[in-house]
Amino acid sequence: MDGMVIARLESHGHNFEIILEADSVNDVKEGKANILDHMPSEMIFSDSKKGEKASTEAMNKVFSTEDVALIAHQILEKGQVQLTTEQRREMLEEKRKQIIATIVRDSMNPQTKTPHPPQRIENAMEEAGVHIDPIRPVTVQVKEVVEALRPYLPISFERVQLAVKLGATDYGKCYGDLKGLTKILKEEWQNDGSWIGVVELPAGLQEELFNKLNEKTKGSVETKLLK
Structure with a gap:
C-alpha cells in the first residue's frame, strides 16, 4: 500500500507485524501521535501480506496481552520497520x-x-x-x-535569563510568545501599568523572541540579558 510501512518483530518463534502510515512513524515513536490513529486496520498480523492475523495464544505468550495498541507499540519499538x-x-x-x-x-x-x-x-x-x-x-x-x-564546532546547551518590560497595552499582544518560547520566572505590574518579568529560554531562541516582541510592540519592548 502506498504511504504505508510494515513493522515486524520476531519473538519466541512467532512473527508479528503491523501496517502503519509511513509519515507517522517518528511521531508515534516520540509519543506525539496515537498509534491506532495511523494503522489502517487495528490488527496484529502474523503475515500482513497474506492478511493472516496473529493468534491470541501467540500474543499472550509473547506480550502477555491482547491489547492491540500495547502490542503495536512493542513491535514498533523492538522490531524493524521496512522502508522503501x-x-x-x-x-x-x-x-x-x-x-x-x-x-x-x-x-x-x-x-x-x-x-x-x-x-x-x-x-x-x-x-x-x-x-x-x-x-x-x-x-x-x-x-x-x-x-x-564538538571537535569541529564550539557548542554548548545553555539557557539564558532575560528581564523584559512591556507597556500596559503590549502585554496582551506578547503573552502568547512569552508563554510559548520562555519560562516566566518572575513577574510584577508597575504603578504605570507596565509589566516587568524575568524569563528563561534556550539561548538559541533569543533572536526569535526579540523579533516577535519588537514586531508586536513596534520596538517599545525593553530587554536586558541577566545571565
Whole structure:
C-alpha cells in the first residue's frame, strides 16, 4: 500500500507485524501521535501480506496481552520497520532538518553567546561524518550529534535569563510568545501599568523572541540579558 510501512518483530518463534502510515512513524515513536490513529486496520498480523492475523495464544505468550495498541507499540519499538528507498530518503531528510532545528534552537556558540546558523550546523555534521537514523527519536540523536560536532564546532546547551518590560497595552499582544518560547520566572505590574518579568529560554531562541516582541510592540519592548 502506498504511504504505508510494515513493522515486524520476531519473538519466541512467532512473527508479528503491523501496517502503519509511513509519515507517522517518528511521531508515534516520540509519543506525539496515537498509534491506532495511523494503522489502517487495528490488527496484529502474523503475515500482513497474506492478511493472516496473529493468534491470541501467540500474543499472550509473547506480550502477555491482547491489547492491540500495547502490542503495536512493542513491535514498533523492538522490531524493524521496512522502508522503501524513497520512504527512507524522505524520512532521513525530515529527521536531519528536525535535528538541525533542535540544535539551533537549544544551543549556542559559547564564545559569542549567539546561536549557530543552521548552515554552519549542517556543514559541521557533514565534516564530522554524522550518521542520521530515520527512525530513532530526535531527542536521542541530538545528544549524539552534538558530541560528534564538538571537535569541529564550539557548542554548548545553555539557557539564558532575560528581564523584559512591556507597556500596559503590549502585554496582551506578547503573552502568547512569552508563554510559548520562555519560562516566566518572575513577574510584577508597575504603578504605570507596565509589566516587568524575568524569563528563561534556550539561548538559541533569543533572536526569535526579540523579533516577535519588537514586531508586536513596534520596538517599545525593553530587554536586558541577566545571565
